[in-house]
Amino acid sequence: MSDGHGGHTVQSFDEELKRLSGVLLDMGDLAIAQVRDGTRSLFERDDELAQEVVAREKQINAYDTQGEEMAIQVIARRQPMGVDLRSVIVMLKSFTELERVGDEAKKIAKIARRMIVDEQDPIDAYRDSVKRMAIAAEHSLVEVLRAIREQDENLAIQVAERDKLLDIEYKDALRAIHEGLVSTPSLLPVAAESVLIIKAIERIGDHAKNMAKLVVYQVAGRDVRHVKSKRLAEALGKTDEEDDAG
Amino acid sequence: MSAHPESGAPAAEGVARVRPAGSPGHPDPVLECQGLSVFRGQEPLVTGVDLSFGRHEVTAIVGALGAGKTALLRSLNRMMDLDSIYRTVGRVLLDGEDLRAPGVDVLALRARVVLLPAQPTAFRMSVFDNVAYGARIHGLAPDRTELERRVRDSLQLAGLFDDVRERLRASPEGLRPEQLHRLCIARALALEPQVLLFENPCQGLDPTAAARIEDLVHGLATRCSVILTVQSMQMAGRVARRIAFLHAGRLIEVNAADELLTTPRHRLTEAYVTGRVA
Numbered sequence: 364m365s366d367g368h369g370g371h372t373v374q375s376f377d378e379e380l381k382r383l384s385g386v387l388l389d390m391g392d393l394a395i396a397q398v399r400d401g402t403r404s405l406f407e408r409d410d411e412l413a414q415e416v417v418a419r420e421k422q423i424n425a426y427d428t429q430g431e432e433m434a435i436q437v438i439a440r441r442q443p444m445g446v447d448l449r450s451v452i453v454m455l456k457s458f459t460e461l462e463r464v465g466d467e468a469k470k471i472a473k474i475a476r477r478m479i480v481d482e483q484d485p486i487d488a489y490r491d492s493v494k495r496m497a498i499a500a501e502h503s504l505v506e507v508l509r510a511i512r513e514q515d516e517n518l519a520i521q522v523a524e525r526d527k528l529l530d531i532e533y534k535d536a537l538r539a540i541h542e543g544l545v546s547t548p549s550l551l552p553v554a555a556e557s558v559l560i561i562k563a564i565e566r567i568g569d570h571a572k573n574m575a576k577l578v579v580y581q582v583a584g585r586d587v588r589h590v591k592s593k594r595l596a597e598a599l600g601k602t603d604e605e606d607d608a609g
Numbered sequence: 610m611s612a613h614p615e616s617g618a619p620a621a622e623g624v625a626r627v628r629p630a631g632s633p634g635h636p637d638p639v640l641e642c643q644g645l646s647v648f649r650g651q652e653p654l655v656t657g658v659d660l661s662f663g664r665h666e667v668t669a670i671v672g673a674l675g676a677g678k679t680a681l682l683r684s685l686n687r688m689m690d691l692d693s694i695y696r697t698v699g700r701v702l703l704d705g706e707d708l709r710a711p712g713v714d715v716l717a718l719r720a721r722v723v724l725l726p727a728q729p730t731a732f733r734m735s736v737f738d739n740v741a742y743g744a745r746i747h748g749l750a751p752d753r754t755e756l757e758r759r760v761r762d763s764l765q766l767a768g769l770f771d772d773v774r775e776r777l778r779a780s781p782e783g784l785r786p787e788q789l790h791r792l793c794i795a796r797a798l799a800l801e802p803q804v805l806l807f808e809n810p811c812q813g814l815d816p817t818a819a820a821r822i823e824d825l826v827h828g829l830a831t832r833c834s835v836i837l838t839v840q841s842m843q844m845a846g847r848v849a850r851r852i853a854f855l856h857a858g859r860l861i862e863v864n865a866a867d868e869l870l871t872t873p874r875h876r877l878t879e880a881y882v883t884g885r886v887a
Contacts, residue, residue, distance in 0.1 A: 371884050442843045444870045444882035584872035 376441055380450060383433050384511075387454050387461070390426035391508040394461045395501060397423065397468035398567055402497040405475040405560065406490070413479070416472035423465030430458040446581070453581040457511070460570040460577075464504065467563040467570075474556050474563075483553050489543075492536040493557070496564045499529045503571035510578045519578035520596055522571060529568035536561045630874035631864035635661040635851075639834045640685055640722070640804060644699035647680040647689060647858075654680040656858040657699070662804070667827060667835040669845035669866070672855035673881065678838040681855065682806050685836065686722035687715050703803070720747045723802040727809040729793040731781040736773050739781055739792055740764060744799045759799045766832065767795035768825055787818035794825065798832070805829060807837035811844065823848050842882050846870045854878045 371377045397416055404413035434455040437443065443451055478484070503522050510519040540554045540561075579587050635641075638661035647655040655677040662668045670678045680689065687708060689695040701708045708718060720743065732739050740760045741750070750756035760777075764770040769791040773784075781792055790810070797805060810826050811819035827848050829835050839845050845852050846866050853863040854877075862869060862878040873879045 373884055376884065444842055444846075445873050445879045447883045448871055 376443075376447075379433075379437050379441070380447065383430065383437060383451070383454055386426060386430045386433060387457055388508060388512060390423065390430060390458065390461050391504070391511070393419070393423055393426065394464040394468070395504050395508070397465055398471075398497070398501050398504060401468040401471040401475070402494075402501075402564070404472055405478070406494065408475070408479050408484075410476055410479045413472040413475040417469055417476070420465050420469040423462060427458050427462040427465075431455060434458070446584075449581045449584065453577040456577055457574050460574050464567050464570045467567045470563045471560055474560055478553075478556060481552075483556065489536055489539055489557055489561075492532060492539060493561060493564070496529060496532045496536065496561060496568075499525070499532065500564050500567040500571065503529070503568055503575075507571045507574045507578065510575060514578075514582055516579055516582040519575040519582070522575035523579070524596075526568050526572035526575075529565060533561055533565040629659075629860040630862040630878070631869070633660045633853075633860060633863050635663045635666075637664045638662060638702075639664040639704060640836070641702040642681070642684075642699065643702065645681070645684060645701060646698040647677070647684055648696045648698070649680075649694055654695075654858055655684070655855075658855075658860045660853055660860055660863060662834060662836055663851065664834055665830050666851060667830050667837070667849040668851045668853060669849035670836065670838045670853050670855060671840070671842055671845045671881075673840065675857075676855040677858035678855055679808060680858075682808060682836065682838050683724065685804070685806055686719050686724055688719070688724055690715065717747070720749070720800045721802055722804040722806065723797040723800055724806040725793055725797055725808065725810065727812045729786075729789045731784070731789060731792055733780070735778045736781050736792065737777040740795045740799050742799075743796055747800065749800060759801070760795075763795040763798040766798050766829075767791040768821075769795055785818075786814055787822065790814065790818075790822055791825070794829075798829075802833050804834045804836065807835065809839055810837055811839075819844075842870060854881065856881070 397419060400412055401416045403409065404416060434451050437451050441447075503525060506518060507522045509515070510522060537558065540557050543550055544554050573588070576587050576590075579585060641661040642658050645655060645658045645660075646653060658681060670681060672678050680695070683689045684697055685701060685708075687697075687701075689697055697709070703718070703722065707713075723743075732742060734742070737760055740763055741756055744750045744756060744759050750759055761770065764773065769788060772788055773792075781789070784792060807826060811822050814822060823844060826835060826837065830850075837848065839848075842852075849866050851863065852866045852869045854861045854869065854873075854875075856877050862873060862875045864874070869878065870882060873882055879885070
């Protein structure tokens with residue numbers, strides 16, 4: 364992606380990077396829709412919508428294949444370096460992250476279908492907690508795609524840092540499920556599905572966080588994949604004022 | 610004249626010094642430039658370069674046409690002295706010895722620091738004599754046996770021995786471009802040099818031949834220190850451990866190749882490696 368870095372002497376290279384970025388952003392929008400519809404099918408017990416999510420997963424995989432092929436072509440033909448190399452690698456890895464987001468959304472939709480068929484209503488006990496998690500995960504995806512589009516390192520750091528809130532929600536929801544089981548062991552089948560659902564949402568948050576760290580690598584050239592999210596700003600030497608400004 | 614803050618060398622008169630990104634100093638230098646400037650008449654080609662080159666290491670000097678790569682490279686064994694239009698200021702040290710000090714034997718120096726021009730040229734003599742030429746004129750082989758050893762070893766090192774073993778006494782006419790490159794490399798290696806300077810070593814070769822020559826150049830670091838000029842960052846990345854980037858005669862950045870290619874520190878290096886308008 365060349366935004367913010369000036370144009371290449373070779374314009375067709377810029378266009379290739381833009382096309383690649385376009386495929387990634389389109390795939391990102393579809394992944395967000397999958398997460399949104401997958402959780403909606405769960406809350407609204409909408410079997411038709413859940414079926415749509417399962418079927419649309421093929422499109423996510425197609426984007427992944429197309430994006431990866433395009434990225435490999437760019438590397439082979441252009442042998443990019445510096446920020447261009449980082450951009451292509453980041454996009455390549457982001458395709459994989461989004462493909463996994465698609466897998467998790469499909470997983471949620473399939474659980475929703477099972478529950479509808481089995482006439483289970485697991486969500487009531489934990490509905491609010493799961494809903495909060497789903498909204499937070501979707502928000503992280505929206506924001507990380509904006510960070511990619513705008514090459515906004517500060518926004519990416521915020522997304523990565525916010526993942527800890529999702530982790531807290533996940534632990535709270537897990538505890539609530541366990542507590543519910545103690546008082547009502549007959550809820551075990553429902554609880555098992557519920558654990559799978561919150562785990563899937565938590566993983567979606569992780570994929571958004573991974574992509575956010577990739578954006579930091581792309582923009583700042585620093586590999587922060589293994590830096591704890593809460594230490595990101597510190598590791599990048601960003602002051603509170605800069606963070607606020609960003 | 611003011612002293613250079615890092616090297617302690619006198620700064621070139623009228624030359625603004627810049628501090629390059631990365632570390633121009635090397636922990637184990639074989640060659641060092643201190644405040645090196647080269648002028649063609651009044652026109653500066655290289656300006657105030659402080660840079661050292663590691664022992665048994667391949668260093669690539671990279672930059673666009675007219676960046677001053679060749680002038681810098683040719684200053685390292687005083688080839689620039691051959692034309693009076695060029696004027697050099699500053700110091701070049703070989704193992705700490707100032708190459709521009711009075712009394713330095715320039716011809717002996719050029720046998721220790723050998724330059725291979727971009728265009729390989731075979732002399733009108735046999736393959737054997739081509740390789741033996743430098744060793745002969747510098748008196749490096751006291752007898753025939755030693756000369757033959759040098760020629761054979763050099764041809765083997767250059768990866769040409771098997772191709773020419775049956776025609777050592779024949780003319781090099783008819784050698785393929787890649788073989789011609791190898792012949793000239795063998796001629797340089799017969800001097801058992803301390804430093805090899807390559808000007809665009811793969812110029813005019815097809816990709817396969819160029820890849821093989823790159824491989825050879827890379828491997829030569831076990832025998833000597835190698836410094837080469839290239840325009841292609843990709844080639845610099847494949848061949849060199851360290852890259853120095855020049856722009857308009859100034860050293861902009863020097864760093865380990867893997868760092869400079871992926872995370873350049875200076876915006877001009879970034880612009881060059883990514884092919885953006887600087």
